Amino acid sequence: MKRILSLLVAAALCAPASAALAETFKIGFIASYTGVFATWGPQFQHAIEAYQAIHGKSVKGPKGETIDVVLVVRDAASAGPDKAKQLAEELVLREKVNMIAGLELSPHAMAMADISKQAKIPVVIMNAATSSITRMSPYFVRTSMAVPQFVHPMGKYMVDHGVKTAYMIVSDYAPGHDVETYFGKAYEAAGGKFVAKVRSPLNNVDFSSYVEKVLQASPRPDALYIFMPAGTPSINLVKEYGARGLKAAGIKLFGSGETQQIYLKNFTDDVLGTITSNHYTEWNTNPENVQLRTQLKKMYGDKEETDIASVGAWDGIKLIYQALAALGAKADGLKYVEFMASGKTIDSPRGRFMIDPKERDIVQDINIREVRKVNGQLTNVDIAKVPMVRDPWKADHPMK
Amino acid sequence: MISYALTILLDGVSFGMVLFIISVGLTITMGLMRVVNLAHGSFAMAGGYIAAMMTQRGIDYHLAVAIATVAAGALGAICEVLFYRPLYRKGDLAQVLLTIGLVFVSIAAVTAVFGAFPYPVIMPSYLQQLVDIGFRTYPAYRLFVLGVGGATALILWIVIEHSLFGARLRAAVDNPRMARGVGMNVNLLFLITFVVGCGLAGLGGAIGAGMLSLEPTYALKYIVLFLVVVIVGGEGSFKGSFVAAMALGIIDTMGRYFFHDIASYMLYAAVFVLLLWRPKGLLPPKSVA
Numbered sequence: 001m002k003r004i005l006s007l008l009v010a011a012a013l014c015a016p017a018s019a020a021l022a023e024t025f026k027i028g029f030i031a032s033y034t035g036v037f038a039t040w041g042p043q044f045q046h047a048i049e050a051y052q053a054i055h056g057k058s059v060k061g062p063k064g065e066t067i068d069v070v071l072v073v074r075d076a077a078s079a080g081p082d083k084a085k086q087l088a089e090e091l092v093l094r095e096k097v098n099m100i101a102g103l104e105l106s107p108h109a110m111a112m113a114d115i116s117k118q119a120k121i122p123v124v125i126m127n128a129a130t131s132s133i134t135r136m137s138p139y140f141v142r143t144s145m146a147v148p149q150f151v152h153p154m155g156k157y158m159v160d161h162g163v164k165t166a167y168m169i170v171s172d173y174a175p176g177h178d179v180e181t182y183f184g185k186a187y188e189a190a191g192g193k194f195v196a197k198v199r200s201p202l203n204n205v206d207f208s209s210y211v212e213k214v215l216q217a218s219p220r221p222d223a224l225y226i227f228m229p230a231g232t233p234s235i236n237l238v239k240e241y242g243a244r245g246l247k248a249a250g251i252k253l254f255g256s257g258e259t260q261q262i263y264l265k266n267f268t269d270d271v272l273g274t275i276t277s278n279h280y281t282e283w284n285t286n287p288e289n290v291q292l293r294t295q296l297k298k299m300y301g302d303k304e305e306t307d308i309a310s311v312g313a314w315d316g317i318k319l320i321y322q323a324l325a326a327l328g329a330k331a332d333g334l335k336y337v338e339f340m341a342s343g344k345t346i347d348s349p350r351g352r353f354m355i356d357p358k359e360r361d362i363v364q365d366i367n368i369r370e371v372r373k374v375n376g377q378l379t380n381v382d383i384a385k386v387p388m389v390r391d392p393w394k395a396d397h398p399m400k
Numbered sequence: 401m402i403s404y405a406l407t408i409l410l411d412g413v414s415f416g417m418v419l420f421i422i423s424v425g426l427t428i429t430m431g432l433m434r435v436v437n438l439a440h441g442s443f444a445m446a447g448g449y450i451a452a453m454m455t456q457r458g459i460d461y462h463l464a465v466a467i468a469t470v471a472a473g474a475l476g477a478i479c480e481v482l483f484y485r486p487l488y489r490k491g492d493l494a495q496v497l498l499t500i501g502l503v504f505v506s507i508a509a510v511t512a513v514f515g516a517f518p519y520p521v522i523m524p525s526y527l528q529q530l531v532d533i534g535f536r537t538y539p540a541y542r543l544f545v546l547g548v549g550g551a552t553a554l555i556l557w558i559v560i561e562h563s564l565f566g567a568r569l570r571a572a573v574d575n576p577r578m579a580r581g582v583g584m585n586v587n588l589l590f591l592i593t594f595v596v597g598c599g600l601a602g603l604g605g606a607i608g609a610g611m612l613s614l615e616p617t618y619a620l621k622y623i624v625l626f627l628v629v630v631i632v633g634g635e636g637s638f639k640g641s642f643v644a645a646m647a648l649g650i651i652d653t654m655g656r657y658f659f660h661d662i663a664s665y666m667l668y669a670a671v672f673v674l675l676l677w678r679p680k681g682l683l684p685p686k687s688v689a
Contacts, residue, residue: 036617038516201664208411209656232613243539245530266520268528
């Protein structure tokens, strides 16, 4: 199968390029529009369309040529990695795309490794957050985050702010285990102590018993630290925290992505005061964030809200545009990667970031935010910033 | 220690009540009409979304729940006439295919109208409080669910065990051919039961939204739980589904208290053991016993 595939890829590469006046640069875009992860596709795509509405659908190349940027969209349907791989093969062989982008799920991103190496095309990962991904192919560039990166700065922050003991509940899946390790290490290294570390099943939705045990724990912890997949599990756990009176009992709530703006409307005022760490605070006033949000609301209505998908996609397409302007539409795959992972600091709706040349992974400021009421609405307000954080997993796993 | 045990019991029973309210319609339709209705969760989801939409627009919670119940029932009536009636004489496979198709349609429809993000029901402030119940403070919402679930069970029990309609229903479940033979209007009986079952699913979806959150995949995600209640209780058995829902609610909650590492398997292990012991369910109706 692999041999046939590489032959086909070779054939595709040898096929004569069409010599049109305006050049076309095709981006194969893989994300979920249906199934459990159906929010990701539209969130990504809207941000890309907002960027294109502002900066145009074409780029001026280095020789002054016009390069039309075309998005070829495929629905990964929240399915397994085999489906993502099949879509990528189809995009490379039939659509002859020059690049692949999107990818909200880690298994989907990992499934791109072989094909990106065989076809020699860059892959811009706009979400998938498992640390090891960027090591799997020299063609991978990530514009989102790595899980250990945005959770570990909270360890020191909590201890510095008087949280001496904590009770940790994480969901029992790979990112949850990463949080247990990297937040756990950071918190203990700063002098914090865990009353308990608990894993809840990934499909669990009723958190009454977990939260009740926090309340009954002895000694009573200063804080509850949680990590859950976004959506129902995180919403239900935060709700139960309020409903069971943990806040009244003096147990503070800490986390990371649970209080994203898109989920805040699910909560009552019990969520006020929750402190989380994340690379993107939705209502921040960075010029690019204002630009992105204004454009999105203009195009998709007032209810449109940005999230980590929007910022990952915006920064991804921005990097691609910059690379095309510098290198044109016909450059070698690795040249694009080298350009995008230049280590240069780039402005972003999140604030700023850079892509580390060695790891091709993002380095960025991590915000510590508190849920407060602004103009009568719940939102996250930045209360501290940890500058240019690297993914600590990389230091623990040196490249061979 | 006793207060701890009581807390687990309350948590388990309130979760069980939600399962019961939603599943009881399914057990009656499966027992009575022999239709494997995998789309039952879609009616619960419809009720939940209707209640959520109205409460988000400032309509009173209780009114919204009542309207959601009626609307889910009405939706059930339309579906019964259009889709289910032609299915009664078809085999299981046709029923499974059509009803799972309805599930996918409902997921796509809800995503298109409400978006794929979780969609909350806004509850009145008195349900968001903690109330003192003697040995501890406890979320008012769960007590409310307990109350509604208990009242629903009581009403159903009176109707099914002590009314003429109930007698006909039990007769039709126990021996459908005989029921037809003595001249019962079984079509009408089916329609009424189906509508009430869907209405109850809508009620469960609306008041249970604090435990089973609303999102487009609701219809698919929780159908396994509802089917488990039906199978463990015994297809068509009203009392069985009540006992099964309570038992599973309590077992699931206890699992999460004491064996949180394997909590996700506890429920299914319990189902396995229960079905080995009573393959036809805990309290099966006479037709299958």
